[in-house]
Amino acid sequence: MKTKMVLASSNPHKLREFREILEPLGCEVISQRDAGIDVDPEETGSTFEENSAIKARAVYEIARCPVIADDSGLEVDALGGEPGVYSARYGGTRDDKAHNDLVILKLEGVPDSERTARFVCAITYIDENGEESHFLGKFEGRIGYEERGKNGFGYDPIFMVGDISSAEMSPEEKNAVSHRGKALRLLAEYIGKK
Numbered sequence: 001m002k003t004k005m006v007l008a009s010s011n012p013h014k015l016r017e018f019r020e021i022l023e024p025l026g027c028e029v030i031s032q033r034d035a036g037i038d039v040d041p042e043e044t045g046s047t048f049e050e051n052s053a054i055k056a057r058a059v060y061e062i063a064r065c066p067v068i069a070d071d072s073g074l075e076v077d078a079l080g081g082e083p084g085v086y087s088a089r090y091g092g093t094r095d096d097k098a099h100n101d102l103v104i105l106k107l108e109g110v111p112d113s114e115r116t117a118r119f120v121c122a123i124t125y126i127d128e129n130g131e132e133s134h135f136l137g138k139f140e141g142r143i144g145y146e147e148r149g150k151n152g153f154g155y156d157p158i159f160m161v162g163d164i165s166s167a168e169m170s171p172e173e174k175n176a177v178s179h180r181g182k183a184l185r186l187l188a189e190y191i192g193k194k
């Protein structure tokens with residue numbers, strides 16, 4: 001029998017990525033909305049791990065079946081780790097272009113060698129008995145000087161990996177090296193061993 005798990009998100013992009021990796025392991029992944037669960041807890045944690053756990057616990061309390069949640073964002077070293085857990089609402093907006101303009105502006109005059117940054121993805125998995133496990137993936141790069149590329153989303157156009165931005169990578173290329181891809185594969189390995 002397939003193990004049914006609820007993804008604590010209704011974002012179709014995330015749902016597809018989780019399904020691609022977990023369905024071959026015999027897991028059926030359904031979105032929070034399709035499970036009829038309407039909770040949207042405040043993400044009050046100061047780390048990605050805490051926020052993914054907050055989301056997973058809120059759904060587990062209602063669903064009482066295996067739950068997965070993720071939280072992700074960008075850390076820029078020269079900005080002391082900003083935007084960090086505020087990545088989705090940096091500068092008080094939810095506008096990707098405004099986020100990217102703000103990061104570039106704040107890095108004005110900062111040389112290449114100090115523009116290091118990383119995407120981070122934390123996944124929390126809660127099994128049918130309520131046992132929690134955490135998985136972390138990181139994707140290292142640096143911040144460019146202008147937006148480049150049309151793929152991806154969020155900060156991808158300003159996140160440089162070598163000579164190209166992560167918005168210039170194909171989805172397959174990005175998944176192979178990305179923070180979310182890495183955290184997801186660690187989760188898949190754990191579920192596969194259970």
Ligand code: IMP
Pocket residue numbers: 070071072073074087088119152153154155156178
């Ligand atoms: P959340 O994980 O849905 O809370 O989203 C966190 C935010 O981090 C997103 O809105 C994006 O701004 C940013 N982010 C997370 N992962 C990526 C990525 O792979 N590319 C670009 N931006 C990302």
